[in-house]
Amino acid sequence: MASNPVVKHRTRAAARQNGRCHYCSCPMWDAMREPVKSFALRHGISRRLARLLQLTAEHLRARQDGGKDRAGNIVAACRVCNLRRHQGTRQPPEPDAYAALIQRRVAAGRWHYPPLHRLIAAP
Ligand SMILES: [Zn+2]
Known part of the structure; x- marks a missing residue:
């Protein structure tokens, strides 16, 4: 087990x-455990698209707002969901509001590139 607490909680x-991603339910790959190539092959997608689904540690309360590196504050999210939450606005949306937004986008087919849509629904 990794000694970095963020990595431990993320795993x-x-x-x-x-x-699967906390927000969009896409399967993710852990760069510490699997090469992107094998994830891409397994799901029949390009490596470029597979990189978007890299496992990241998402702080529900952002570190810049005093969020800690504790289990209760860390969920696993894909790179896209993580980056977009913290992009563009000074204050990231609350996790529940952000989850609801992404679920609406997913339902409308407006989250992730189309080749990834079938991965969201896949068991
Ligand atoms: Zn996601």
């Missing part, structure tokens, strides 16, 4: 979430 969160 545990990913296991709890069955390897």
